Amino acid sequence: MRVSNTLTGTILAVLFCAVGFVWPGVDARAADVDYPQIVPLAAGPISGANPPSIRFVTSDDFPPFNFIDGSGLITGFNVEVARAICTRLAIPCTVQVRPFSLLLETVRDNKADAIAAGVADTPALRRNLAYSVPYFREPARFVRRWPALVEPSPRTLSGKSVGVVAGSRYADFIRDFFPAAKPRTVGGETELFALLKAGEVDAVFTGAVGASFWLAGPAAHGCCAFSGGAYTEPAYFGDGMKIAFAADNLALKASIDGALRALDADGTLADLALRFFPESLY
Structure with a gap:
């Protein structure tokens, strides 16, 4: 479940006090979305056929998951996970900001490859989307x-x-x-x-x-x-936050799944969680 809107002001105030600016974030407002613990993932190899680049899309009004920072740049837990995926795959990537309601359309129209915004994994959305392994579960x-x-x-x-x-x-x-x-x-x-x-x-x-x-x-x-x-x-x-992409893009799924498993194994996901949350959630 996403953090309630009534707490957004508190979250922003804490972030301002802690780091001097608000961390803009990934919007994750599909029905029944769950904001989860870092999920232990079984180690696995990264596909040898990685894409040349990944165009991520997200929204910018759901801190600490996606938001615009004091420098006017998009950041947040989901955004930095997306960037870490590209670093692990050694490929360039971009992160575009769109209204949450347009994220699915952006992928469907091939204007982006993947959604890093905590989009819910539901039977209805699976008609158009596939999902990575989970990378975060809110306890x-x-x-x-x-x-x-x-x-x-x-x-x-x-x-x-x-x-x-x-x-x-x-x-x-x-x-x-x-x-x-x-x-x-x-x-x-x-x-x-x-x-x-x-x-x-x-x-x-x-x-x-x-x-x-x-x-x-x-x-x-x-x-x-x-x-x-x-x-x-x-x-x-819920079973956690996931990266979403076009349902038929199985090669991208293999690359992202492999990267997420590696990022879990080397502690990167845990480090990112500590960066964006004021204390351990566990």
Whole structure:
């Protein structure tokens, strides 16, 4: 799930404070898109028939995944993964910026080769697109106030109030795996974190990306922290971010898949995640 729009201001503020400018980013707003952990990938060879170049396309309004930086250049986690792919393949590449709604059309009309914007992998989109192996998966995490950071479990959260966004996959997960907890549903993450800071819920359960920026920002003011481990069940939280390209471009898929496996094996993907997120999501 993409970071909620209500947190964009917080994310931008944190980035300004941390590095002096906002990191423009990759837009990933297809239905049911999930922003995921770096996904362990099986090592594999890079195809010997790599393309001479790759024309990536992305959008520019979804930090920290795609956005325009203080120098007016496109960057973000997805954008830098795309650039790392080209470096690993030793080929030139370009990154064009288009409105998110036009990304599929750009590839379909052969004006770009691949989309680096977290486009959802759905049956409907697979009529026109193929996808790489995943390179990033956003875990779900519990967040609790200090000093009440006991390890969350069905036993320790029995009878405790857990804030979740109404109708979200996080609410479904709490219902199914923490049945003795008392879910408190709200309309969005801003309200969710406000309840936690005010002590009106015992914990919240949500995506780690938005939570990490809130914890690092002025709104949290050091009140809270992640509690327990990360949850990555694909049935609830998706199977991760992927590069998308034309459905019949199997040669490009082989090259990009090989590059992503190599970038995972040598730690590049993990390093990029640390560059764009304020703390480890795990």
